[in-house]
Amino acid sequence: MATTPAHTALWPAPLASGAVDATVHVPGSKSVTNRALVLAALASEPGWLRRPLRSRDTLLMAEALRAMGVDIEEGVGPDGTGETWRVLPTGLHGPATVDVGNAGTVMRFLPPVAALADGPIRFDGDPRSYERPLNGVIDALRVLGARIDDDGRGALPLTVHGGGALDGGPVEIDASSSSQFVSALLLSGPRFNQGVEVRHIGGSLPSLPHIRMTVDMLRAVGAQVDTPESGGEPNVWRVTPGALLGRDLTIEPDLSNAQPFLAAALVTGGKVVIPDWPSRTTQPGDRLREIFTEMGGTCELTEYGLEFTGSGAVHGIDVDLSEVGELTPGIAAVAALADSPSTLRGVAHLRLHETDRLAALTKEINELGGDVTETADGLHIRPRKLHGGIFHTYEDHRMATAGAIIGLAVGGVQIENVATTAKTLPDFPDMWAGMLEA
Numbered sequence: 001m002a003t004t005p006a007h008t009a010l011w012p013a014p015l016a017s018g019a020v021d022a023t024v025h026v027p028g029s030k031s032v033t034n035r036a037l038v039l040a041a042l043a044s045e046p047g048w049l050r051r052p053l054r055s056r057d058t059l060l061m062a063e064a065l066r067a068m069g070v071d072i073e074e075g076v077g078p079d080g081t082g083e084t085w086r087v088l089p090t091g092l093h094g095p096a097t098v099d100v101g102n103a104g105t106v107m108r109f110l111p112p113v114a115a116l117a118d119g120p121i122r123f124d125g126d127p128r129s130y131e132r133p134l135n136g137v138i139d140a141l142r143v144l145g146a147r148i149d150d151d152g153r154g155a156l157p158l159t160v161h162g163g164g165a166l167d168g169g170p171v172e173i174d175a176s177s178s179s180q181f182v183s184a185l186l187l188s189g190p191r192f193n194q195g196v197e198v199r200h201i202g203g204s205l206p207s208l209p210h211i212r213m214t215v216d217m218l219r220a221v222g223a224q225v226d227t228p229e230s231g232g233e234p235n236v237w238r239v240t241p242g243a244l245l246g247r248d249l250t251i252e253p254d255l256s257n258a259q260p261f262l263a264a265a266l267v268t269g270g271k272v273v274i275p276d277w278p279s280r281t282t283q284p285g286d287r288l289r290e291i292f293t294e295m296g297g298t299c300e301l302t303e304y305g306l307e308f309t310g311s312g313a314v315h316g317i318d319v320d321l322s323e324v325g326e327l328t329p330g331i332a333a334v335a336a337l338a339d340s341p342s343t344l345r346g347v348a349h350l351r352l353h354e355t356d357r358l359a360a361l362t363k364e365i366n367e368l369g370g371d372v373t374e375t376a377d378g379l380h381i382r383p384r385k386l387h388g389g390i391f392h393t394y395e396d397h398r399m400a401t402a403g404a405i406i407g408l409a410v411g412g413v414q415i416e417n418v419a420t421t422a423k424t425l426p427d428f429p430d431m432w433a434g435m436l437e438a
């Protein structure tokens with residue numbers, strides 16, 4: 001059960017005075033930015049990231065790579081159009097210390113990179129990072145030839161004793177607690193002497209679109225990857241050793257961070273346009289077009305972006321979210337305001353995210369008068385008339401944005417520590433106010 005944290009600053013979530021009608025420019029994807037940084041750091045030539053996300057998770061990733069010797073210059077692009085990061089992969093060096101904060105992508109993607117460095121890399125992070133599973137990465141790296149000092153719990157803190165190279169080869173892991181274990185091994189795989197063959201042997205694997213994102217981005221920088229989808233065995237991914245190209249990559253908007261704004265259109269019966277919504281993407285947030293349509297909206301994807309319109313009615317939904325777990329808090333918030341019950345399934349692994357999201361959503365929605373129960377792998381949400389109160393966020397950015405969605409429709413909701421949105425969307429309070437003023 002999530003315990004109630006001490007109150008920090010309270011942010012009065014704005015109540016919508018009517019239907020929203022806004023265009024919201026959403027910053028770059030966390031998942032794409034952090035993969036792009038890792039791949040550029042492992043490449044054999046310089047690369048560029050255009051419109052990267054600047055948030056706690058991505059700045060921690062950049063800082064960690066810099067600590068290992070990678071040169072990352074942040075600036076404005078050659079054509080003057082927005083922010084561009086230039087990555088100069090100048091070798092991976094230790095000793096170094098990496099602060100992972102509470103970023104799953106940093107704590108999972110970087111130990112394999114550290115194994116390629118020429119000295120010890122110490123990993124530490126927020127208290128919650130000690131509780132998030134890392135055993136799949138630690139055990140696999142040992143099988144692949146790395147030396148790691150940890151305290152035996154399969155979690156942070158730890159030191160990877162980089163030896164300048166790693167054998168690589170075949171490895172079996174149970175990635176049912178996080179798809180990031182698979183992504184982590186694949187991302188560095190081209191740089192292992194024998195490449196890598198990752199075989200998942202546990203229960204069902206969550207967040208498959210994020211593994212597809214890893215594979216697509218590896219292929220885009222020249223790696224050869226065999227996957228279950230490309231005719232390989234189920235649950236087996238193979239990466240051939242080889243040099244990676246430096247690319248000039250424009251980062252897509254973060255579609256999971258578009259979620260609260262789309263939800264605002266849904267719950268107020270308004271309209272929100274998200275420019276630059278990609279026509280083809282591996283981001284899980286793309287599933288919102290279908291999920292929020294089933295919950296009462298309509299959407300149109302044009303060359304300009306996504307236009308999403310609420311009908312005024314909000315319906316409950318019965319949905320398996322195993323592929324798109326990070327969307328759960330926002331869907332739960334909308335479901336709490338719906339005209340019929342919802343069942344959200346397939347997301348037991350959310351107990352291991354920034355906080356135990358199933359416990360936290362249940363507790364916080366119920367404290368506003370809701371009727372939510374936890375199941376083994378999700379939530380039952382029976383909408384009831386809600387009232388104001390403090391919505392605790394447990395240092396979870398998606399709890400904060402979920403609370404803001406409820407606050408649009410329920411007066412007197414106060415979000416504790418809205419600043420925690422800085423993990424992936426530092427401008428959230430201003431963007432939210434801007435949407436309501438538009």
Ligand SMILES: O=C(O)C1=C[C@@H](OP(=O)(O)O)[C@@H](O)[C@H](O)C1
Nearest residue numbers: 031178179180206207210325326
């Ligand atoms: O690889 C990624 O970028 C992510 C994978 C998913 O992790 P899990 O598989 O641990 O849920 C997702 O929830 C997280 O927000 C980002």
Ligand SMILES: C=C(OP(=O)(O)O)C(=O)O
Nearest residue numbers: 102103104105326353354
């Ligand atoms: C689970 C999430 O993050 P992380 O990358 O820290 O796992 C998330 O952003 O919802």
